[in-house]
Amino acid sequence: MNPRFSLLLILTAGLAVAFPPLPVPTVAPQARTFQVDAGQFAYSPSKIFVNPGDTVTLELVSTDVVHGIYIDGYDISFEADPGQTQTLTFIADKPGSFRFRCNVTCGAMHPFMIGKLMVGTNDWLYRSVGLAALAVLGVTISRKQEV
Numbered sequence: 001m002n003p004r005f006s007l008l009l010i011l012t013a014g015l016a017v018a019f020p021p022l023p024v025p026t027v028a029p030q031a032r033t034f035q036v037d038a039g040q041f042a043y044s045p046s047k048i049f050v051n052p053g054d055t056v057t058l059e060l061v062s063t064d065v066v067h068g069i070y071i072d073g074y075d076i077s078f079e080a081d082p083g084q085t086q087t088l089t090f091i092a093d094k095p096g097s098f099r100f101r102c103n104v105t106c107g108a109m110h111p112f113m114i115g116k117l118m119v120g121t122n123d124w125l126y127r128s129v130g131l132a133a134l135a136v137l138g139v140t141i142s143r144k145q146e147v
């Protein structure tokens with residue numbers, strides 16, 4: 001194959017990966033429950049993935065002192081006393097990535113007690129993986145031309 005042509009092909013493929021809207025899989029909203037353990041000074045899990053429209057229930061369990069969760073963007077918060085599970089249910093109607101953090105001053109590292117709520121399909125991940133694969137392919141082809 002003409003090397004110029006193959007590079008052009010890769011470039012076109014790159015644009016095709018990066019720009020058009022992906023066929024959004026129609027995921028029916030679900031009810032999801034996550035148990036989030038909070039201890040000084042981290043959440044477990046610290047990343048929560050849901051789909052837009054899901055009804056999300058968080059069960060906050062404090063393993064040492066009083067901790068809470070405040071979710072940026074959703075503007076909701078709740079707290080749990082040690083040993084007492086608190087639940088909060090909300091509908092993940094805003095897509096995007098939102099930080100949640102402890103809303104109770106729980107100690108020295110309290111400001112670093114953060115987690116992430118991801119609402120939506122993670123299509124940027126797939127796009128960047130696709131672009132990286134094409135970049136490797138492009139480099140491989142141009143190296144071959146030099147030989």
Ligand SMILES: [Cu+2]
Pocket residue numbers: 066067068102103104105106110113
């Ligand atoms: Cu805390």
